[in-house]
Amino acid sequence: MGTPCQILAARKMQVPGSEGVVLSPSDKIKLTIGLFCMEQFNPELIDHLGVDKREIKKLNIKKEGLIVTLKDGRQMIVPHKELKKFVRGSCAACTDFTSKYADISVGSVGSPEGWSTVIVRTELGREVYMRALSDGYIIEPKFESPVYDVIDTMAAKKAARATSTIKPKS
Numbered sequence: 001m002g003t004p005c006q007i008l009a010a011r012k013m014q015v016p017g018s019e020g021v022v023l024s025p026s027d028k029i030k031l032t033i034g035l036f037c038m039e040q041f042n043p044e045l046i047d048h049l050g051v052d053k054r055e056i057k058k059l060n061i062k063k064e065g066l067i068v069t070l071k072d073g074r075q076m077i078v079p080h081k082e083l084k085k086f087v088r089g090s091c092a093a094c095t096d097f098t099s100k101y102a103d104i105s106v107g108s109v110g111s112p113e114g115w116s117t118v119i120v121r122t123e124l125g126r127e128v129y130m131r132a133l134s135d136g137y138i139i140e141p142k143f144e145s146p147v148y149d150v151i152d153t154m155a156a157k158k159a160a161r162a163t164s165t166i167k168p169k170s
């Protein structure tokens, strides 16, 4: 399981080289589950919050910005505008939002609170998903399918950000 960049790295390692061997330990990877990922932040963000990281219970990206929930129930919001300066340089140039190279992609975008959006991408992914469903490890909701437009919008936003970040050398 990993972020889109980790899944891509694993997939590249699985491509046999000129001698027909793949890079270890990618040969041990049977199934890949990729997460939706817009960005990761530099550790300086925690200093900026002014709290001990052990006090943090949950971090959530919402429309308003980063919602930081502390163990004592308090919440802090860091607006998107303020968050920008903490985004890792490599993330600003990354174009994959939904882990396109995974067998199964999972994220919260497009689904109601408490549910996950799942995109099955390969036969192996389908097999595993169906087995998990029939064995009761996961359940499908009774409401309609995820809102794919929101996912597409986020993916397009990420791709556009990368395009504006990577400027060709003149």
Ligand code: SF4
Pocket (backbone or CB within 6 Å): 003, 004, 005, 006, 037, 038, 039, 040, 088, 090, 091, 092, 094, 095, 096
């Ligand atoms: S946004 Fe950053 S952490 Fe997420 S997949 Fe891209 S490079 Fe990896």
